[in-house]
Amino acid sequence: xxxxxxxxxxxxxxxxxxxxxxxxxxxxxxxxxxxxxxxxxxxxxxxxxxxxxxxxxxxxxxxxxxxxxxxxxxxxxxxxxxxxxxxxxxxxxxxx
Numbered sequence: 386x387x388x389x390x391x392x393x394x395x396x397x398x399x400x401x402x403x404x405x406x407x408x409x410x411x412x413x414x415x416x417x418x419x420x421x422x423x424x425x426x427x428x429x430x431x432x433x434x435x436x437x438x439x440x441x442x443x444x445x446x447x448x449x450x451x452x453x454x455x456x457x458x459x460x461x462x463x464x465x466x467x468x469x470x471x472x473x474x475x476x477x478x479x480x481x
Contacts, residue, residue, distance in 0.1 A: 395474035396438050400424065426466070435480035437469040 404422045407413055413420055424439040444464040448456040471478050 392435060393472050393475050393477050395472050396424065399474060437472065437479065440466040440468055442466050 400422055407422075426439055426442050428436070428438060428440050430436055442464045443466075444462065446460045446462040448459075449461055450456055469479065
């Protein structure tokens with residue numbers, strides 16, 4: 386079965402599964418309020434189209450070399466975001 390031209394609901398489905406699992410495992414106490422479940426690093430695309438609602442982030446850190454030898458005392462930290470062309474759950478290719 387091809388899923389090339391059909392939209393998938395994988396991210397919504399998996400978020401619901403995690404929510405249900407946490408509730409049934411009593412990780413969220415009964416009577417808790419303002420409970421919210423959402424993906425981290427959500428994206429907002431002005432161009433719309435078919436895309437993943439989440440862009441995974443790769444964080445990296447390093448100590449830069451000094452001109453006189455040795456390395457900097459402080460760590461430099463940064464990250465890059467990955468924009469997916471395929472659904473990581475079902476493998477469906479996203480449209481443009």
